[in-house]
Amino acid sequence: MRADPDHRIIAPSQDEVRPHGLFSPLTRRILAVNLAAPVLLVLGLLFLDEYEDTLIATEIEALRTQGELIAASLGEGAVVVETENADFPTFTPTGNLRIIQPDTARQLVRRLAGLAQLRTRLFDRDGNLIADSRLLQGPGGEVQVIDLPPVDEGLLGRSLRQAFDATAGRLGLDGGLEPYIERATPSASDYSELNQALETGETGSAVRLRADRQKILSVAVPVQFYRQIVGAILVSRDGRNVDKRLFAVRGSILAMFGWVLGLTILTSAYLARTIGRPLRILAEAAERVRHSKTRRQDIPDLTARSDEIGELSGALREMTESLWQRLDAIESFAADVAHEIKNPLTSLRSAVETVARVKDPEQQKQLMGIILDDVGRLDRLISDISDASRLDAELSRAEMAPVRLAALLGALAQVQNATDDVDAVRVVLQVERDEDLLVAGIEGRLAQVFRNLIGNAVSFSPARGRITIRGQRAGRKICVDVLDEGPGIPNGKEKAIFERFYSERPDSEKFGTHSGLGLSISMQIIAAHHGTVIAANRRETEPGQTGARFTVRLPAA
Numbered sequence: 001m002r003a004d005p006d007h008r009i010i011a012p013s014q015d016e017v018r019p020h021g022l023f024s025p026l027t028r029r030i031l032a033v034n035l036a037a038p039v040l041l042v043l044g045l046l047f048l049d050e051y052e053d054t055l056i057a058t059e060i061e062a063l064r065t066q067g068e069l070i071a072a073s074l075g076e077g078a079v080v081v082e083t084e085n086a087d088f089p090t091f092t093p094t095g096n097l098r099i100i101q102p103d104t105a106r107q108l109v110r111r112l113a114g115l116a117q118l119r120t121r122l123f124d125r126d127g128n129l130i131a132d133s134r135l136l137q138g139p140g141g142e143v144q145v146i147d148l149p150p151v152d153e154g155l156l157g158r159s160l161r162q163a164f165d166a167t168a169g170r171l172g173l174d175g176g177l178e179p180y181i182e183r184a185t186p187s188a189s190d191y192s193e194l195n196q197a198l199e200t201g202e203t204g205s206a207v208r209l210r211a212d213r214q215k216i217l218s219v220a221v222p223v224q225f226y227r228q229i230v231g232a233i234l235v236s237r238d239g240r241n242v243d244k245r246l247f248a249v250r251g252s253i254l255a256m257f258g259w260v261l262g263l264t265i266l267t268s269a270y271l272a273r274t275i276g277r278p279l280r281i282l283a284e285a286a287e288r289v290r291h292s293k294t295r296r297q298d299i300p301d302l303t304a305r306s307d308e309i310g311e312l313s314g315a316l317r318e319m320t321e322s323l324w325q326r327l328d329a330i331e332s333f334a335a336d337v338a339h340e341i342k343n344p345l346t347s348l349r350s351a352v353e354t355v356a357r358v359k360d361p362e363q364q365k366q367l368m369g370i371i372l373d374d375v376g377r378l379d380r381l382i383s384d385i386s387d388a389s390r391l392d393a394e395l396s397r398a399e400m401a402p403v404r405l406a407a408l409l410g411a412l413a414q415v416q417n418a419t420d421d422v423d424a425v426r427v428v429l430q431v432e433r434d435e436d437l438l439v440a441g442i443e444g445r446l447a448q449v450f451r452n453l454i455g456n457a458v459s460f461s462p463a464r465g466r467i468t469i470r471g472q473r474a475g476r477k478i479c480v481d482v483l484d485e486g487p488g489i490p491n492g493k494e495k496a497i498f499e500r501f502y503s504e505r506p507d508s509e510k511f512g513t514h515s516g517l518g519l520s521i522s523m524q525i526i527a528a529h530h531g532t533v534i535a536a537n538r539r540e541t542e543p544g545q546t547g548a549r550f551t552v553r554l555p556a557a
Contacts, residue, residue, distance in 0.1 A: 067221035127188030180208035215239030431471035460486030
């Protein structure tokens, strides 16, 4: 929709309808909703902190156990005691100097570290490095041993691991670990856990991050000889095992995500095809109907689906048909109004033109009477047409309320009987208890219906005739019969009398007194109250009786 400079609303043409591209908005929403859970699952890969902490704690505990075993072995096999008489060394509880023998210590460190597959470094009491499992003593001096990298895990695995490491680095998921720095001549002061072991005799541990984002786990254990600290070892291992297990878990979750993603896309495509596509087809069909100038039914019939889409299709088809019926009714009503107004206007015009030429006062008086009758007829006709034209809108806006039909019919009967004319038609009311004739409706409009029916019965009843109104409850319906003693309804006209401007009046009635809209309006009001009104002759159900029977059925409140 758009507005022109005069603020008028202009409907878009079919060419202006915006295309949806590859996916319709509903399809995108279905896909987004279905992908929400798998995406959250994948995001959870980045936050396996508790599991990672458990793995690191397990590795640290294993390092502590292995470090204590190595420290105990060094305390037993690599510590010597120096006394004042070096030629005859003896052990006494006090007064002796306990030192670590470097050569023996290096051999033990190298052998024990190899068995445990750890890097082990031994520091003396002053914090100086004595032995390193990665340094071998040879004829040409010390040789550094570097472990070979693990077997290549493949391009995909390496790429995924590098991608995760890069993501973890950007998001700061390494927990702010201390960087791992290894100096050319390391000392105990470079490692806080080593200082703790040398100074307090307690085992310490630390987790650091290498420049290549590889974690280094280390444990420092004091080397004791009879409870005297003679040095400390630092056992360390990279976090490759931790990362491997974490990556295995993440790989399993990623594989699961792949399956879930595929299933989600297939499910979304199925939902889009069974929900989004039919809705789009119905919307496009409704748009075509909106701009179409023909009566062709363009709404596809999807009622065989037996679901909400099918119900929507059926409702749209019924709505379209109802709209066309309403348009037909409007066109017919306009044609009927033009025809009914044209007759008195023609008569009025003829009388006006004639009265100007006639000189006889008596003829002029007759013509003026005709003019007054035609004006009165036009006035009644226009009033009834106005009431009929706004009836639909009024009924759709009005709120239903409980209406006691017995009291309403009693009041109408009392009004009709309130006359001193001995020849007047009398109304006899035969109804059940008041509470049994309770309906939900608009009291004023229901009163109009029964007023029309009583008025119609009065016009066809003979002098001193009787109109009987019977009201009773029949199951969930309230039935009201209006019976007169007139000539009845012409055969085959029982339904035609409810048509607009139908005219079948008594011979004694003055022409133009009724517009022919009363019964049509009455049927329209009863239909709006979800009821029915039918007409029949009394002789069909009451042999020997003459007159018409109008039966109104309304849902009981």
